[in-house]
Amino acid sequence: MAVYVLHDYFRSSASYRVRIALNLKGVDYRRHSVSLVDGEQRTDEHLARNAQGFVPALDIGGGRVLGQSMAIIEWLEATHAQPRLYPADPLARANAMERALLIACDIHPLNNLRVLKRIGNQFGADGDARDQWYRHWVREGFDALEKLAGEGPFLGGEAPDISDVCLVPQMYNARRFEVDLTPYPHLVSADAEMRALPAVAAAAPEVVKE
Structure with a gap:
């Protein structure tokens, strides 16, 4: 299985919540830092990953990159079921x-x-x-x-x-x-x-x- 790449910034709240979800679910990934302070989120390279110029962006392989932390976590819940982060009830x-x-x-x-x-x-x-x-x-x-x-x-x-x-x-x-x-x-x-x-x-x- 390909290792996911999480493009994030260490102090970004949205990135932090995705790291927590990835870790709780035991998902193998590596980080690539995008410095918000240095404006790296506005580079052409990053905008190609995330049209809003936001972090996080999760590269799941095959040219597919997910943005928006809540959408990423919902995808993780659907593809890596345990432990559940969304109650069944x-x-x-x-x-x-x-x-x-x-x-x-x-x-x-x-x-x-x-x-x-x-x-x-x-x-x-x-x-x-x-x-x-x-x-x-x-x-x-x-x-x-x-x-x-x-x-x-x-x-x-x-x-x-x-x-x-x-x-x-x-x-x-x-x-x-x-x-x-x-x-x-x-x-x-x-x-x-x-x-x-x-x-x-x-x-x-x-x-x-x-």
């Missing part, structure tokens, strides 16, 4: 996706690098203002997510699901931007349970940074 699956998309669609897009640059360049926001912007959207999302979390040890119960995969990178970023996590004991606990798993620990930015 329809209601549990919908609940897991509600939590996951709260992070991936409502928190993360407002706080990614291109948005932070835009509010600085277009509206003159300085570093402090950008940090306040970042923390506001994390807190707003986490306030809701804390209420949606189950009793644990993971967000959905006894085993990690897609929402836990999305949680870990967002918690990493929350700590980077010094968000007070005291109001979110369920999130802190689920994140700790996830990061204690060797597959998740191996995906951490500080581990994969080149």
Whole structure:
């Protein structure tokens, strides 16, 4: 079987969640770093892989490259069934996706690098203002997510699901931007349970940074 190639950036939240999913499922892959800071995502070479100029992009061989982290993880679930990241029960699956998309669609897009640059360049926001912007959207999302979390040890119960995969990178970023996590004991606990798993620990930015 061909080894997949994950084109990613070590601190990209979307890339981080794909690394977690790949590792949890025991999928063999190698990384190719695309530096967002140096603008490598906008090169012709990378745009040929991902028309949006985003990471991650997963090359699965045969000239086929997948983009969008949630689409990649859904493909992994369909092609590498175990361990499940999407519950079999329809209601549990919908609940897991509600939590996951709260992070991936409502928190993360407002706080990614291109948005932070835009509010600085277009509206003159300085570093402090950008940090306040970042923390506001994390807190707003986490306030809701804390209420949606189950009793644990993971967000959905006894085993990690897609929402836990999305949680870990967002918690990493929350700590980077010094968000007070005291109001979110369920999130802190689920994140700790996830990061204690060797597959998740191996995906951490500080581990994969080149």
